Amino acid sequence: MSDVFAALADETRRALLDRLFIKNGQNLSDLHNGMTMSRQAVAKHLHILESANLVSVHWQGREKLHYLNVVPLGDIVHRWIGKFEDARIEALSDFKQQIESAAGPSQNSGSEEKRRVGQ
């Protein structure tokens, strides 16, 4: 579990997981695209994620594809969150998303609501 936390402690690695969440099964070139660091640095971050089992690898022919593996995150959740708390936390998290998206610029009264939520 400690290597999961170490892997998640880095902003770049969290960004790589975000990208896999949006589009699963990307190769190194896909994941390097748009990053400001070197290809080697991205490969190193991916290796750390793979060692922590947060990324699964699948070889499609000669191509190495990376997949988000959320299984170890479940172990963390189950350690500290009981089964009855799940629903309450989900409700709070939905509420947070709701008020945050209500504060977004797409809403008509956006600027007014932004002030209210302190942005």
Next chain:
Amino acid sequence: MSASKIAATQTRASTGEPCAPDFVYTIFIKANAETVWNGLIERQITKAYWGHYNESDWQPGSRWAHVRSDGSGEVDISGRIIEMDPPRKMVWSWARDSESDHATKLSRVTYELISLGPDTKLIVTHSELEPDSPMDAGVREGWPAVLSNLKSLLETGETLSEGEWPSAN
């Protein structure tokens, strides 16, 4: 790179086009490969952690069914056994029972078990899902929970939750 990796290109059964998996989940379980293998196919074990039990004679070509364990006998998922190589690899086709005759609705699940001394690395690959279908969304949430529960059952004899399982996974 080894030849076995090059040979691993998956293709879509309905069209023969190359088709990368939609999801690849990996879990390490403190149990030997035979135990993990039985945990995926035995009725009494699957019933204990999956909200459903799996039923088949497990011969290549045979039908398998994912039956609700609430006693209703309702089959939510079914398919065919495509490949069986105990205790290393098995491949099943996978669809809602009502859609299992429609080639485009059939997805494919591959289980690979790798022995690591007394432990087993289990890799579950789900391919050929119809993009943005309810099945696509269902398995995205379903597999991590199922695998955590399998691990917990095999390692501790207890499941993590009584689980409210989605009716059509």
